[in-house]
Amino acid sequence: MARVALFVHTQRDAAVDQAQKLISWLDAQDHTVVLPDEEAQALGLTDRAVGEEHISQNLDLAVSLGGDGNVLRAVRLVANEGTPVIGVNFGQLGYLTEVEPEDALDALAGFFAGTHAVEERMRLSVEVEGSSEGPYHALNEVVVEKVDSGRTVRLHVDLNDDFFTTYSADGVIVATPTGSTAYSLSARGPIVDPMHHALLLTPVAPHSLFDRTLVLSPDDHVKVTVLEDRDACIAVDGNIVEQLGVGQSVICRASPHPARLVSFGGKDFHRTLKTKFGLADR
Numbered sequence: 338m339a340r341v342a343l344f345v346h347t348q349r350d351a352a353v354d355q356a357q358k359l360i361s362w363l364d365a366q367d368h369t370v371v372l373p374d375e376e377a378q379a380l381g382l383t384d385r386a387v388g389e390e391h392i393s394q395n396l397d398l399a400v401s402l403g404g405d406g407n408v409l410r411a412v413r414l415v416a417n418e419g420t421p422v423i424g425v426n427f428g429q430l431g432y433l434t435e436v437e438p439e440d441a442l443d444a445l446a447g448f449f450a451g452t453h454a455v456e457e458r459m460r461l462s463v464e465v466e467g468s469s470e471g472p473y474h475a476l477n478e479v480v481v482e483k484v485d486s487g488r489t490v491r492l493h494v495d496l497n498d499d500f501f502t503t504y505s506a507d508g509v510i511v512a513t514p515t516g517s518t519a520y521s522l523s524a525r526g527p528i529v530d531p532m533h534h535a536l537l538l539t540p541v542a543p544h545s546l547f548d549r550t551l552v553l554s555p556d557d558h559v560k561v562t563v564l565e566d567r568d569a570c571i572a573v574d575g576n577i578v579e580q581l582g583v584g585q586s587v588i589c590r591a592s593p594h595p596a597r598l599v600s601f602g603g604k605d606f607h608r609t610l611k612t613k614f615g616l617a618d619r
Contacts, residue, residue, distance in 0.1 A: 339397035341397060342372065342373075342396055343356050345403065346404065355438055359442065371386075371387045374389070393414055393418045393420060398423065399415045400425065401425065401434070404434065405424075412476050416476075416597065421448075422597065422599060423435065426438065432606075454599075458513070458531055459534045459592070460596055461513060462590055462592035466585060475573045476515055476596050478520055478521060479572070482509075482569060482571075484568050484569060492564065493563075494509065494561055506543035509538065510537070510540075511537070511559050512537040513535075514531045517529040517531075521539045521550070525548070526550040527550055535554065537553070558589065561589075
């Protein structure tokens with residue numbers, strides 16, 4: 338029997354109700370269900386609680402009940418072990434959530450019956466020079482950005498250990514194709530099919546005529562170094578993980594551990610884009 342972890346957006350009552358239904362179904366099928374500490378407390382199931390640092394151990398499946406942010410959290414905790422993730426959509430229109438709530442039980446039954454596919458999505462591996470933390474992994478993007486409002490930060494960018502340029506900007510984004518529809522898009526980056534493998538380097542509000550995104554090979558690596566007297570910070574999939582001092586560098590490259598997202602052929606990336614941007618059929 339399988340070991341299944343549920344990651345639940347506990348501030349959404351519908352997600353909590355659905356989690357309880359899925360737990361009952363999984364129990365009836367003799368599967369083992371575990372929950373991170375926060376979810377276990379919220380659902381009153383402390384006997385199923387597992388610390389985040391251990392939840393990926395011996396895991397066969399992770400189920401996210403929430404929006405895209407909740408999927409990012411599940412991926413962060415389980416992807417290094419190759420665990421597949423099912424995303425059940427309790428957010429707005431999600432790019433990462435394959436299953437609608439009313440189809441969640443059928444999706445679980447389909448997974449265990451083998452009537453599913455697994456999409457492997459490229460992630461980034463991120464190292465902060467001089468830090469004892471990390472490496473970090475990102476499914477969407479890594480952002481090196483300013484700390485002080487109203488001031489830019491100067492960032493020196495190397496591509497494959499060769500100097501490329503210096504940006505005076507609000508920051509720079511290194512994104513995956515999956516992340517091309519997240520922060521990179523709001524900075525005028527291109528939309529890239531999430532099954533591609535590439536690194537997207539996008540400056541944020543640069544003081545420069547050169548403000549275009551670079552689409553790089555998945556074999557490339559990007560080094561960003563903080564210059565002069567203005568500190569910066571690094572955010573990984575929307576979460577600030579470290580402060581960066583002057584002279585400190587961040588190195589981004591393709592991760593050897595992709596995200597593995599379960600698909601049932603229901604959502605099509607191009608149709609999701611049409612719906613998201615209100616593109617009419619003609």
